[in-house]
Amino acid sequence: MTRQQLLDLYFMDARAKLIDLAAFLDRVDRGEGEPDFRLAAFRQALEALHQGEPVRAKSVLLALSDPTVEPIAKAPGKGACGAWPGPA
Amino acid sequence: MRYIEPHAHMVSRTTDDYLSMVTAGCSAVCEPAFWAGFDRSGVQGFHDYFCQLTDYEPKRAAKFGLPHFCWLCINPKESEDMGLAAEVLSIIPGFIDRPTVLGIGEIGLNKNTRNELAILERHIDLAARHDQLILVHTPHLEDKHKGTRLILDAIQADSRIQPDRVIIDHVEEHTVEMVLDRGHWAGMTLYPESKCTAARAVDIIECYGGERLWLNSACDWGISVPLAVPYAGLEMRKRQFSAGRIDQLLYGNPQKFLSQNPRFKAL
Numbered sequence: 001m002t003r004q005q006l007l008d009l010y011f012m013d014a015r016a017k018l019i020d021l022a023a024f025l026d027r028v029d030r031g032e033g034e035p036d037f038r039l040a041a042f043r044q045a046l047e048a049l050h051q052g053e054p055v056r057a058k059s060v061l062l063a064l065s066d067p068t069v070e071p072i073a074k075a076p077g078k079g080a081c082g083a084w085p086g087p088a
Numbered sequence: 089m090r091y092i093e094p095h096a097h098m099v100s101r102t103t104d105d106y107l108s109m110v111t112a113g114c115s116a117v118c119e120p121a122f123w124a125g126f127d128r129s130g131v132q133g134f135h136d137y138f139c140q141l142t143d144y145e146p147k148r149a150a151k152f153g154l155p156h157f158c159w160l161c162i163n164p165k166e167s168e169d170m171g172l173a174a175e176v177l178s179i180i181p182g183f184i185d186r187p188t189v190l191g192i193g194e195i196g197l198n199k200n201t202r203n204e205l206a207i208l209e210r211h212i213d214l215a216a217r218h219d220q221l222i223l224v225h226t227p228h229l230e231d232k233h234k235g236t237r238l239i240l241d242a243i244q245a246d247s248r249i250q251p252d253r254v255i256i257d258h259v260e261e262h263t264v265e266m267v268l269d270r271g272h273w274a275g276m277t278l279y280p281e282s283k284c285t286a287a288r289a290v291d292i293i294e295c296y297g298g299e300r301l302w303l304n305s306a307c308d309w310g311i312s313v314p315l316a317v318p319y320a321g322l323e324m325r326k327r328q329f330s331a332g333r334i335d336q337l338l339y340g341n342p343q344k345f346l347s348q349n350p351r352f353k354a355l
Contacts, residue, residue, distance in 0.1 A: 001327060061262040066230050066231055069234065069237065075201045083230055
């Protein structure tokens with residue numbers, strides 16, 4: 001598809017998500033107390049958007065991923081939180 | 089449009105969902121064994137669950153004219169308890185020959201622990217000994233990339249497993265390539281808040297060709313959409329996919345993989 005067609009299809013949706021993202025960061029800024037590791041990971045992942053190649057989604061996912069390679073000794077729980085907290 | 093729902097946890101869904109799926113063109117539904125949202129207290133709970141998957145749920149689906157199939161395992165969320173996992177593994181052979189069982193799944197990893205990995209290896213061994221297809225769950229969010237690599241290595245380490253008899257599910261942009269490179273099938277799960285959106289799934293198809301890819305809703309007791317697969321078909325139409333290509337992706341591809349087990353028959 002042409003870039004024009006893709007803009008026609010997805011621009012309004014992406015625009016809404018972009019504003020939501022900005023509003024989320026504003027909301028967190030207005031909040032009180034110290035943020036946990038997720039905010040730094042989020043800001044780090046945002047850097048991937050500046051890439052000039054069409055691998056931004058992959059880069060964002062990798063920025064939020066556990067980069068280690070060995071299985072861990074014990075599960076800290078069942079859930080995942082969306083960002084890697086760093087070495088235990 | 090006709091489609092196959094290759095991954096749905098129908099025991100958690102209502103009859104309204106069955107009606108909607110059939111109305112939308114669903115031709116078969118496949119249900120991997122999974123976590124109930126709470127830990128079962130013992131092996132008897134799994135025995136009852138496997139009876140539900142192999143007996144009761146196909147009957148419930150049949151009321152809507154929908155063929156229902158299932159996969160059996162202990163889900164990685166409960167594999168941390170190796171004693172329980174061993175007991176569950178011991179009862180699976182008693183269910184494997186039931187007429188709607190497609191294979192072993194959804195096995196895999198959750199938090200990428202040593203115990204989970206050990207139980208994954210035992211499931212792979214079970215599948216190899218009984219010549220079963222394998223459906224793999226990959227971990228959530230920050231654990232997915234690492235977990236997918238560990239899973240791929242565990243499968244590769246067992247030379248009895250043919251790569252094209254394994255589907256690695258819940259792939260995203262950072263894991264799809266490594267899965268396809270190993271010769272496996274890859275599943276994309278369409279969730280509102282995590283995993284893939286329909287637009288991203290179509291992006292992945294455009295980038296990787298769609299030959300060994302399928303799409304599923306993985307609808308369960310959480311936030312999920314039972315009609316996510318036909319909705320993705322609509323997304324493909326917006327992206328100018330032909331009717332034939334949509335049919336291949338939503339019906340032909342899952343049929344090709346699942347038909348490796350001769351029990352599988354879609355409408």
